[in-house]
Amino acid sequence: MSIRVDRRRGVLAGLGAWAGAAMPAGPAIDPLAGASLQADVRTYASLGVHRTGTPGDAATTAWLLRRLRAAGYAAQAQGFDYPVFELGRADLELAGRTLESFPYWTPVTTAPGGVTAPLSTAGGPGRIALVTLAAGAGGGLNAAPPPQIVTAAASGAVAVVAVTENPLGELAALNRTPKARAWSVPVLLAAARDGAALRAAAAAGEPLTARLEGRTVLGRADNVIGHRARPGKHLVLSTPKSGWFHCAGERGSGLAIWLGLARQLAATTDHNLTVVAACGHEFDGYGGHVFTETAAPPPADTKLWVAIGANVASYDFALRDGRLVRLDGPPAGRILACSDALMTRAATAFAGQSGYQAPSDIDRTRPPGELAHFQSLGYVPLIGLVASHPLHHTRRDRADVTGPAMLEPVARGLAALIAAAT
Incomplete structure (x- = not known):
């Protein structure tokens, strides 16, 4: 089942109505283990080019819906028309x-x-x-x-x-x-x-x-939205799912962590959870705007929004004697940004993680990427991760751009910060 949004003007049915569609959670495993996260990166990259409305994008939608439903979420595709x-x-x-x-x-x-x-x-x-x-x-x-x-x-x-x-x-x-x-x-x-x-x-x-x-051609693109209903305000977890090429580091590292956190939060917490993987990111975050305009819980009903951006858990690369070589650590330019009230807890959760260990206060400095949009709509508190990368937007951004040892610390840091913030 899916929901069609025509050029941003449709309104998604109430999220609470989805609760009955959820499937039972699978056997208990550690969803934040590095090997599990890297397996999801490999799967994402194997689905092909992730440009909005392409077959690889549609395959990603189907895969994410399966994964969320298996974790106990009521999940649906929020479809919208887009020229492809x-x-x-x-x-x-x-x-x-x-x-x-x-x-x-x-x-x-x-x-x-x-x-x-x-x-x-x-x-x-x-x-x-x-x-x-x-x-x-x-x-x-x-x-x-x-x-x-x-x-x-x-x-x-x-x-x-x-x-x-x-x-x-x-x-x-x-x-x-x-x-x-x-x-x-x-x-x-x-x-x-x-x-x-x-x-x-x-x-x-x-x-x-x-x-x-x-x-x-006039094609279809989809956001993927999951809801695990509980009393109280929503904890929102968002990430983009589309991009120009295979996007394994740019999108895949964040999407794997998003999936891991969605599973971990559903299995171990009683939060009212809303998770979204938005399409149209390469077109100025189009699908994210569709979601906030039609389906996101209002700011007054949201206790925390966590936005996972580009390249959040990727290795740096360099040219050595004409060959592309993966380095041992992440590139410079990793940013952890959050509301002022979370600064101390963010520094603690990401202690020792290059770039992330010194969070940026978005109440004093303009936040990066989509976090600025969410802040402009009145969502508070906010947490966001984003990083630069020399293979950003290139065809060479494949699954080896990240790995278990890079993914797991970032996922566990975010889990610890969410626990401290809620």
């Missing part, structure tokens, strides 16, 4: 070499076989414009399109190629405003490793063939 670009082919051909590429949303396609024209950093009629983006440009929530792309698309160029700088040489996809108007010309992203060759070709005015084939 079904990508057929995206690549660049330069001097006989085929280079990696990916569209920048909202895509407009080339003719079959692509478009061939001289490459130029100045753009202009009859040319393919080349721009280079700084690392992280356009990759965050609610980020405006990089001005270089806007200018190049308006120059009369027949296509735009944007090199996405990345410390590991990867192509990094860019987030986009929900349902943004399609570009006037094809806009394709290129990997940092190919930037030097593309810039040299542009300086010489060499021809480039850009191919972007596919079609846009």
Whole structure:
């Protein structure tokens, strides 16, 4: 059974009505054990590309519904319409070499076989414009399109190629405003490793063939919402479930911890639990907005909201002699953010965990990511985790980006903080 939301305007039926649909919990195991968490990461990554409305996204919805129901939750899919670009082919051909590429949303396609024209950093009629983006440009929530792309698309160029700088040489996809108007010309992203060759070709005015084939259809996407009804205010546990590629570290590490905590809380506490895995994250958290507008418990009925963001339990990576190498610890830039009243307890729960051991007070400093949205709606207290990563938004973000020894401490830290906060 599922619930359909048409373009954010439907209202989800009362969560309390779901209680009778819950299935009995399975045998008692430790849901926060590292091996169990990593198994869930591997499963998530194996389901394919997790872009909103794709087959991999639908498979993730079905998997999460099964897991929540097995843990004793009444769980349903909250469906909403979303335009889905079904990508057929995206690549660049330069001097006989085929280079990696990916569209920048909202895509407009080339003719079959692509478009061939001289490459130029100045753009202009009859040319393919080349721009280079700084690392992280356009990759965050609610980020405006990089001005270089806007200018190049308006120059009369027949296509735009944007090199996405990345410390590991990867192509990094860019987030986009929900349902943004399609570009006037094809806009394709290129990997940092190919930037030097593309810039040299542009300086010489060499021809480039850009191919972007596919079609846009009106598709379906789903949030997954679970409820374990008990008296009292809700404890809300949220995380995004969608992303550009396989997203094992970006989304999978947080989703595994979300599942582990959902199981642990249902088995060991008497909280009134609401858990949500939201779709549409790469489109400025679209599904999260659908949930808060139609199905979330109101702030006055919520005692705590815990938001698990990107890359929360991932190893750092580096290039060594041209090879990608996993390092022993996490990257810099891990953030634990919470309401002022929880600061001391947060520091205690995450003592010794790099980055997280020094929490950020969101009552004094603007919170990161989706936590800012939840705070703006009046939810308090709040807890949020998020981290940067050099493989964020790249095709190389696979299951080996995390592991049991990275996942378990973060999961247990969050469990300890939730227990202390409630």
